[in-house]
Amino acid sequence: MSHPKTAYTPATHTTPPARFSHGVRKGNILQVAGQVGFLPAAEGVAPTPAGPGLREQTLQTFANVEAVLTEAGASWEDVVMTRVYLTDTAHFVEFNEIFNEYLADRVEVPGARTTVYVGLPAGLLIEIDAQAVLG
Amino acid sequence: MSHPKTAYTPATHTTPPARFSHGVRKGNILQVAGQVGFLPAAEGVAPTPAGPGLREQTLQTFANVEAVLTEAGASWEDVVMTRVYLTDTAHFVEFNEIFNEYLADRVEVPGARTTVYVGLPAGLLIEIDAQAVLG
Amino acid sequence: MSHPKTAYTPATHTTPPARFSHGVRKGNILQVAGQVGFLPAAEGVAPTPAGPGLREQTLQTFANVEAVLTEAGASWEDVVMTRVYLTDTAHFVEFNEIFNEYLADRVEVPGARTTVYVGLPAGLLIEIDAQAVLG
Numbered sequence: 385m386s387h388p389k390t391a392y393t394p395a396t397h398t399t400p401p402a403r404f405s406h407g408v409r410k411g412n413i414l415q416v417a418g419q420v421g422f423l424p425a426a427e428g429v430a431p432t433p434a435g436p437g438l439r440e441q442t443l444q445t446f447a448n449v450e451a452v453l454t455e456a457g458a459s460w461e462d463v464v465m466t467r468v469y470l471t472d473t474a475h476f477v478e479f480n481e482i483f484n485e486y487l488a489d490r491v492e493v494p495g496a497r498t499t500v501y502v503g504l505p506a507g508l509l510i511e512i513d514a515q516a517v518l519g
Numbered sequence: 520m521s522h523p524k525t526a527y528t529p530a531t532h533t534t535p536p537a538r539f540s541h542g543v544r545k546g547n548i549l550q551v552a553g554q555v556g557f558l559p560a561a562e563g564v565a566p567t568p569a570g571p572g573l574r575e576q577t578l579q580t581f582a583n584v585e586a587v588l589t590e591a592g593a594s595w596e597d598v599v600m601t602r603v604y605l606t607d608t609a610h611f612v613e614f615n616e617i618f619n620e621y622l623a624d625r626v627e628v629p630g631a632r633t634t635v636y637v638g639l640p641a642g643l644l645i646e647i648d649a650q651a652v653l654g
Numbered sequence: 655m656s657h658p659k660t661a662y663t664p665a666t667h668t669t670p671p672a673r674f675s676h677g678v679r680k681g682n683i684l685q686v687a688g689q690v691g692f693l694p695a696a697e698g699v700a701p702t703p704a705g706p707g708l709r710e711q712t713l714q715t716f717a718n719v720e721a722v723l724t725e726a727g728a729s730w731e732d733v734v735m736t737r738v739y740l741t742d743t744a745h746f747v748e749f750n751e752i753f754n755e756y757l758a759d760r761v762e763v764p765g766a767r768t769t770v771y772v773g774l775p776a777g778l779l780i781e782i783d784a785q786a787v788l789g
Contacts, residue, residue: 411654473774496677500739
């Protein structure tokens with residue numbers, strides 16, 4: 385017998401650009417796909433990142449991750465790993481401030497994290513994915 | 520008592536360049552190592568990526584991931600996360616077309632995905648790893 | 655009922671630069687955060703990478719991952735996935751030699767691995783994270 389697999393798609397989310405799910409659970413593992421700082425989806429409007437700066441885009445990215453967690457009945461407390469993709473090492477200090485501020489009241493035992501610097505499509509400064517263990 | 524750990528190495532695969540396994544299962548987790556678009560291993564021939572373009576290399580990379588899944592008795596339906604490493608943001612649209620086409624008949628509930636742009640060894644345009652939850 | 659979540663922080667480790675844990679376990683999953691080659695923490699001294707070269711920094715990075723595993727009662731044998739972030743493709747061959755040497759007596763069934771090339775803060779040549787399955 386195989387565990388069922390369930391996809392989670394918050395109503396606020398833009399449609400994924402390909403055949404993947406914003407969040408999926410199988411067994412005890414909930415995986416949130418790489419989220420970026422797109423504003424809530426609006427019909428007829430192309431996906432648009434929050435702005436103008438790193439702060440707004442980061443907070444929107446966190447909100448998008450959290451929306452998937454919530455949709456799956458999970459919270460940041462269930463998250464064991466957050467992968468942060470930044471595009472500029474100069475953003476590290478400000479990002480950490482926002483990260484700490486955002487999670488301050490959301491998590492008691494912080495999960496692990498890896499932060500690396502990669503390329504992202506034009507206009508995107510940050511991407512975050514997360515894995516939670518449930519049950 | 521600890522779960523046994525099992526390595527999976529498809530016969531078609533080139534030997535890993537270091538002490539790691541193409542696929543490994545422990546407990547309910549099956550992890551497929553980062554796969555690239557190398558053609559099936561041939562004795563005395565250095566690992567060679569499929570070509571000439573992104574399409575051929577991507578399809579070979581998918582086939583290499585799938586070979587590990589199959590060897591472990593798993594399928595794309597068990598995969599909760601696919602990590603895609605591309606080298607050029609200009610490849611995103613074409614990659615998504617190939618991704619959708621490849622998975623169309625292979626998965627009912629799509630897993631999550633993260634795509635970022637990194638550096639890879641010369642000649643490689645793409646690398647993909649995947650995590651499945653079994654049992 | 656939810657699995658408890660436990661953070662692991664080896665005494666030798668520098669304080670994380672933000673609200674995350676060097677290692678965390680929930681259920682059967684132990685996740686080690688991205689480790690770099692910082693020398694053991696010393697009071698009043700800023701985090702300093704081992705040097706002068708790739709070898710020293712890599713070995714220190716491995717030691718830092720291992721310290722988290724040990725703190726959590728785990729070992730390399732429990733690790734199913736190691737993610738290696740290098741900054742220069744020219745380091746691949748030497749890195750693999752060190753990787754093989756380090757793991758030679760530490761693991762019987764090697765885990766999976768993905769290696770990609772990214773940007774890291776100045777002075778850092780390598781970052782590694784790892785996921786283990788326990789129980």
